[in-house]
Structure formats: structure tokens, C-alpha cells
Amino acid sequence: KPISELDATAAANEAASLRPKLNQWRRDYYDEDAPNVEDAVYDREYARLVALEQAFPAIVTPDSPTQLVGGTVKAGFTKVQHPIPMLSLGDVFSQAELQEFDDRLRQNVDEPFDYNCELKIDGLALSLRYENGKLVQGSTRGNGSIGEDITKNIMTIESIPHQLSRPLTVEVRGECYMPKAAFAALNERREAAGESVFANPRNAAAGSLRQLDPKVTAERQLSTFMYNVADYEPLKARTQSDMLTEFDDLGFAINPDFKVAHSMADVFSYIDHYQNERPDLAYGIDGIVIKANPLPLQRDLGATVKVPRWAIAFKFPPDEQPTLLEDVEWTV
Ligand code: NAD
DSSP: OOGGGOOHHHHHHHHHHHHHHHHHHHIIIIISSOOSSOHHHHHHHHHHHHHHHHHOGGGOOTTSGGGOOSOOOOTTSOEEEOSSOOOOOOEESSHHHHHHHHHHHHHHOSSOOOEEEEEEESSEEEEEEEETTEEEEEEEOTTSSEEEBOHHHHTTOTTSOSBOSSOOOEEEEEEEEOOHHHHHHHHHHHHHTTOOOOSSHHHHHHHHHSOSSHHHHHHTOOEEEEEEESOOTTSSOOBHHHHHHHHHHHTOOOOSOOEEESSHHHHHHHHHHHHHHGGGSSSOEEEEEEEESBHHHHHHHOBOSSSBSSEEEEEOOOSSOOOOGGGOOOOO
């Protein structure tokens, strides 16, 4: 039923029936790394809940998936508190919605600013803490405030520097992913050994990083692209794009395909370009992210309980025929 035809009670009832279903799917996806429905199905039901809550803000509950980031800490892992939360991203599915995001943002910002366009890597977020240039801790996003201590696991990932080129004390964040070739080879080996296969590279990356035995992680050929910082103060950079270049200088792997956009026309041509390039990339992407480029502006704009106000993801349509979930035996 169109939302305009609902009253508050009907909207509250529908939202109350969507939440437990979505929360169960989230547990399967984030906690078990074993989704039970396609992302498109989750996204559709989630979007309906967002629309209901936007039309009737009084029906929002604290346990609504619209108010929550990610999942919980897996048994066996030590918990890590994120003093600066690790957030999700707002998303849009059309250029018109992206333009609306830009219009809204510019209404709230007095000075002109550029966006940095980045690929949205299909993996899972991780945070790396360095003290005086030395890698001391790695953690997953978890529920945004509390993640999993995966220090031993990240020590086995080649693209993560153990020592930075300058003695910085800094917390750098980014994405851990499994390259397409490593994913295909892993599934081939598992199939040959009569083991269950992973449904997609995102799941394979999450299942491989969230392992209690770091030797398993070491065998899985994971890689990383870093793109964010808990607090930019220790860095020289004062824009998102300069920060990526500084990360490169410090020894991190960054995705080189970022671009500063001076207009929404630039953003749209970036989208078109990478929608075409997507099949040829060595890793999965599920969209692009645009971020207000000045770091002080990012800080001023801040975040809601769930997403930063200075960035948005434009999601691509699913790139392959969806895997029939019932044909896949899930594994972690
Ligand atoms: P998200 O993955 O859509 O976006 C936020 C994340 O994007 C960040 O945490 C970060 O890890 C990642 N990212 C990748 N490249 C980035 C870049 N360049 N800059 C910044 N961030 C970047 O949001 P989410 O809340 O983690 O998850 C929602 C997604 O998970 C949806 O696509 C949804 O379909 C899927 N999901 C599926 C199910 C299911 O049952 N199938 C359940 C829950 C969630």
C-alpha cells in the first residue's frame, strides 16, 4: 500500500512486522557471514522501513535496523571499543536521489566544496591503530561502537604495513576484501576437497578475517584499501583526496581510482565510467561513494547515529545473476 494511504497506526504495525525480519537477516549476514536472502531483497524491505519511519518519525524505535550499525561480536573474540564510532553509509539508487543529497547538503553549507569520488569496495570495514608508527591493533566494525579484536589476523595481511614511514599515532580505517581471482581459486579448492563454497567475495572476506585461527586468515589472500581516519589531526592532509595520497606515502594500500569532482556532472561521469569498468576490476565493487572533500567540513557536518552526513553511497544494480541461495552451502 502506498505510504500516503497509511495512518500512523497502520505504519507502526507494518514497521513492527518488518523489524524482527530485518534484524534476523542482519544477524545471519553480519554475525554468521551467512545471509539467507539476496541483498536486493534486504534492501527493498529496509527501504520500505525507512520510508515508513520518515513519514511517521514518532514510530522509530531504538532497536530499529535503521538506527543500528552492523552486527555483534563473535564468540571467542576480544571486544574492542571504538571511541570514535565506525559508521555505515547512507545509500541512494538513482542519479535523481544523488542530486537530492547534494542539494540538501549544499543548503546546509555556506561555502562551495568539492566531492571526492571513490569506489565502494565490496568487503568489510576494518580499523588499524598505530602508535608511534607501529601497528598495535586491528578491529572489525562490529556494531559501530564495539568491534572484534582481529590483531593477529591482520598481521598476516600483506598490504597492511606493520611500520609506517612516519612515527604517527593514528587510527586508519578502510576495507578488507578478497580479490576476485583469490575468491575463484578458493572456491575451486574447496569444491575439489568436497567442502562448501562461499557465495560471494564479500562473504569470503568476512568469513576469512573473522577467524579465531589466524593461520586460516593467512591462507586466504585478503587485501585492503584504506580510505578513512578516526581523527585527521595527526595527518598533514586536510582533504579526503590528499589523505588518500598521504596514506599511500605512509605505506598503506589505497584504491588509486579516486577522483575529485568539481560538479555533479563530474560525479555522474565517474559513475558511468566505473559502471562500465566494473566487470574488469580485480575486486568487487557495489557502487561508488561521494564524500565532501574538506576534512574540517566532514567534521563539522558530523553524523547521525548510523551514517555520516558528509558522504553517500550510490549503489549499482546487482552485477550478476543472483546466486540461488538454496543451492549454496554456507561456510565461514
Ligand atoms: P554498506 O556496506 O552498504 O556501506 C557502508 C560500508 O561501505 C562501510 O562500512 C565500508 O565498510 C564500506 N565501504 C566500501 N568502500 C568504501 C569507501 N570508499 N568509503 C567508505 N566506505 C566504504 O552498509 P552496511 O550497513 O555495512 O551494509 C548494508 C549492506 O549490507 C547492504 O548492501 C545490504 O544489502 C547488505 N545486507 C544484506 C543482508 C542480507 O541478508 N542479504 C543483511 C544485512 C545487510
